[in-house]
Amino acid sequence: MEVLVETRGVTRKFGGLTAVNGVDMRVVRGRTKALIGPNGAGKSTLLNLMTGVYRATSGDILVEGKSIAGRAAHEVAELGLARTFQNVQLFENMTVLENVMVGCHVWTRQGLAAGALRWIGHWREERLITREAISKLELVGLADVADLPAGSLPFGKQRLLEIARALAGRPKLLLLDEPASGLSTREMDDLTALLKRVVSEGVTVLLVDHDMQFVMEISDEVTVLDQGRKIAEGTPEEVQNDPRVIAAYLGAEAK
Amino acid sequence: MEASAEISIERAKPGLSARKSLAGLWSTLPFVIFLVVYLIVPRYAGESQLTTFIYIGICALLAVGLNLLMGYAGQISLGHAAFFGLGAYASAILVVKPVPGEVIPGMSVGVGVMAGTAVLISLTRAAGWRLAAALGLLLLLSGLSRVLPASPIVPAAVFGAVMAAYGRAGRIGWWKAGLAGVTAAGVTSLSQWFLDGTLARGGTSPWTGMIVGVFVTSLVAYLIGSQVLRLKGHYLAMATLAFGIVVEIVFRQWTAVTGGSSDGIFNIPTIQFFDSIPGLARRAYQAAAGGQVTMRGQYYYLVWGFVFLAVVLAVNIVRSRVGRAFRAVHGSETAAASLGVDTERYKVQVFVLSAALASIAGSLHAHNAGIGYINPNEFNFMVSVQLLVMVVLGGMASVWGSMLGAAAIQILKNWMLELDKAHHQFLGLTLTGLDPIVFGAVLILVMIVLPQGLARAIGDTCSYGWRVMTRSRREG
Numbered sequence: 001m002e003v004l005v006e007t008r009g010v011t012r013k014f015g016g017l018t019a020v021n022g023v024d025m026r027v028v029r030g031r032t033k034a035l036i037g038p039n040g041a042g043k044s045t046l047l048n049l050m051t052g053v054y055r056a057t058s059g060d061i062l063v064e065g066k067s068i069a070g071r072a073a074h075e076v077a078e079l080g081l082a083r084t085f086q087n088v089q090l091f092e093n094m095t096v097l098e099n100v101m102v103g104c105h106v107w108t109r110q111g112l113a114a115g116a117l118r119w120i121g122h123w124r125e126e127r128l129i130t131r132e133a134i135s136k137l138e139l140v141g142l143a144d145v146a147d148l149p150a151g152s153l154p155f156g157k158q159r160l161l162e163i164a165r166a167l168a169g170r171p172k173l174l175l176l177d178e179p180a181s182g183l184s185t186r187e188m189d190d191l192t193a194l195l196k197r198v199v200s201e202g203v204t205v206l207l208v209d210h211d212m213q214f215v216m217e218i219s220d221e222v223t224v225l226d227q228g229r230k231i232a233e234g235t236p237e238e239v240q241n242d243p244r245v246i247a248a249y250l251g252a253e254a255k
Numbered sequence: 256m257e258a259s260a261e262i263s264i265e266r267a268k269p270g271l272s273a274r275k276s277l278a279g280l281w282s283t284l285p286f287v288i289f290l291v292v293y294l295i296v297p298r299y300a301g302e303s304q305l306t307t308f309i310y311i312g313i314c315a316l317l318a319v320g321l322n323l324l325m326g327y328a329g330q331i332s333l334g335h336a337a338f339f340g341l342g343a344y345a346s347a348i349l350v351v352k353p354v355p356g357e358v359i360p361g362m363s364v365g366v367g368v369m370a371g372t373a374v375l376i377s378l379t380r381a382a383g384w385r386l387a388a389a390l391g392l393l394l395l396l397s398g399l400s401r402v403l404p405a406s407p408i409v410p411a412a413v414f415g416a417v418m419a420a421y422g423r424a425g426r427i428g429w430w431k432a433g434l435a436g437v438t439a440a441g442v443t444s445l446s447q448w449f450l451d452g453t454l455a456r457g458g459t460s461p462w463t464g465m466i467v468g469v470f471v472t473s474l475v476a477y478l479i480g481s482q483v484l485r486l487k488g489h490y491l492a493m494a495t496l497a498f499g500i501v502v503e504i505v506f507r508q509w510t511a512v513t514g515g516s517s518d519g520i521f522n523i524p525t526i527q528f529f530d531s532i533p534g535l536a537r538r539a540y541q542a543a544a545g546g547q548v549t550m551r552g553q554y555y556y557l558v559w560g561f562v563f564l565a566v567v568l569a570v571n572i573v574r575s576r577v578g579r580a581f582r583a584v585h586g587s588e589t590a591a592a593s594l595g596v597d598t599e600r601y602k603v604q605v606f607v608l609s610a611a612l613a614s615i616a617g618s619l620h621a622h623n624a625g626i627g628y629i630n631p632n633e634f635n636f637m638v639s640v641q642l643l644v645m646v647v648l649g650g651m652a653s654v655w656g657s658m659l660g661a662a663a664i665q666i667l668k669n670w671m672l673e674l675d676k677a678h679h680q681f682l683g684l685t686l687t688g689l690d691p692i693v694f695g696a697v698l699i700l701v702m703i704v705l706p707q708g709l710a711r712a713i714g715d716t717c718s719y720g721w722r723v724m725t726r727s728r729r730e731g
Binding site: 051052053072073074077078082083085089090091092093094098101102103104105106108110111112114115116117118122125126129165166169 | 568571572574575576577578579580582583585586587589590591592593594595596597598604608652
C-alpha cells in the first residue's frame, strides 16, 4: 500500500461558500480511484486543489509525502501529476501531434537557445518527443489525424487527445475530470478499454464522474462527496449499497 | 475542415519517411529563395529603392519579434516602439553623443539597481518585488537630478534598505538578497567604468553600441515584462501602452542625454559593414551585386542579413520545445501549466526576446546610411500601432507573413508621403496627414476581409490553384 497522493483535512472556501470541507482522502498506487457525488459536491474543486490550480484555504495535500502547499500548477505537474479538464482545454492553435508534444514538456529540458540554434541536444530530444507523442497517439487511436488542427476533431476525439497529451508527461497519477460526459455509448466503451490499458501500464488513475455505471466498471475504490464533505468510501459494491450515498444521489425521500 | 482532413490523409499515404524528407525540402525552399533575392537585389535596385528596402528590413525585424510575442505566445504589446527607441538611443548615445559626465554616476546606479532587481525577481518571483522594480526605474530617472553620489555602495545600500523595510530577506533567504545586492553593486561599477571609458574615447563602435543596447533593452523588458505579463487581454494592452508612453516622454524630456524632442541626435555614423567582415565574404557580396556596392547597398546587406538571421531563429524557435510552450500559453494557460509549462517564465522569455529584436532594429535604424538622425517622434505610440498593423496584416503566427506585412505598410507609407507632397485638393480639403485614417482603415479591412492575414491568403490561393490544376490534369 503505497500512498501516491494524500489530502489531509483539505478545505476550500469561495467567499461564503465552502466548496470542499475537511476532506481526507488517499490515492494508493495502482488502485484506480473514483471521486463521485452529485452536482456541486466539490469533486472538480478537489481535483483543482490536488493539481495546484487552486490553493487550499486550510489543510494540506501531499504527493508522495511532499506537501504541494505554495507550489504553482506547473510545479505540481513536475511531481508526476497530469490531468484533463471538464471542459476540454486543447491548444486549438496547434496540431494534434503538437498538442501531445507539449505534453512531453515536463520531462524534457532543452531551452530557448537550443531550439533557436538547433544544437545537437535539440535534435536528440526532439526525436524522443516525437516518438513518445506518436506512441501516445497510437495508444488512443488518433495517429492517423496527427497533422490536423486540434480544434477540428469531433468532441469525443478531443477527449481522447487530452488524455494522450496528459499521458505524454509520463505521469504517476492521471487525474480525469468527467472523462465520460458528452460521450456516446460506443465512445464510452472505447474510453473504458483505454483506461484499463493505461492502468495496466502502471499509471494510477483518479477520475471524477457522476456516471455510476462507468465508475463502477473501472474503479477499485470510490470516494463519495456531498456538499463538500466526504460521506462514504470503499469498494464500488460497498458504496453502492451505502444508504447515505443513495440518499445523496436520489434525494432525502429515498430513505 | 472536412476538405483539409481529406488532404492530410491523402498525403499520409506515401509513408512517413518519404513524407518527412519532402517536407524538409519544402521547408528550406523559402530560405533559399530569400537568400538569393537578398543577394541580388542591389544589382537591380537604385539608391532610393534600397532606402525603401532598408526601411522594410528594419520593420520586418520589429514585426518578426512582435509576432513571436503576439501571434505565437498570444500576449499583446502596444509599447513596442519603446524597445525600438531604447535600442536606437543606446546606440546613438554611445557612438556619437558621449554621455555628459555629470549624469554618469546616476545612470550607472540606475542600471545597477535594475540588474539587481532583475536578479531578485528571477530568484524569488515574489509579487512584492514589483516595488523594487518601480524603485529601480525611479532611480534611473533620478540620475537626471544628479543627486546620487558615484559609488557602487549606493545600490547595495538600496537593496539593504528595501529588504529591511520589507523584513523579507530572512524569509526569501539571505543569499538571494545578497546576490541581488552584489549584482547591483557590480553592474554599477561596470557601467561606470564603461561610460567613463566611452566619454574618454569620445564614443564606442556601433557594434558595441548595439550590444549594450540589447543588454539594456532586455533588462528593461525583463523588469517590465515580469510584472505586467501577469495581466491579461485589455489590461496588458493598457499596461504596455502606458509603458511605451512613459519611455517616449523620457526620450523627449531627458534633454541632457537624448537631445530632447527638438534636436534629437544627429550625425550618427553608418556602420561600415564591408570593413567589418572578412575579405572573402566582401568579394562574394560584390560578385552577387555585380560590382562595387555603394554605402547604402552595404547597409542594405547588413540590415537584411539581420532579418535573415531573425527569420531563421524565429522559425526554429516556433518549431521547438520552447516554441511549442509559447503557443501552448496562447492556446490555454491553464492546460499549459497542468503539463508542467511554467507559463509566467515563458511569457517573460518571449517578451524579452521580442524586445531584444526590437532593440537591434533600433540600432540599425539609428545608424541608417545617409540619414544618421533620430528624434523621439520616431518612437511614439503611432509607431507601436503601425507595428501592430504590420503583424496583423501579414498574419498572426506567421513569420513570413510579418515580412509581407512590413513591406506592405512601408510601401503604403511611401505612397502617403507622395500624397502629402502633392498637396491635392479634395472638396476644399488639402489631403495631408492622412496616415492615422489610412492605417486605421487598413486594420479594419484586414480584420473583416483577411482575418488570417496576407501570408495565409496567399498560401490558400496557391494551394487552391494547385488543387484546381492537379484535378484538371487528373480528369484530362
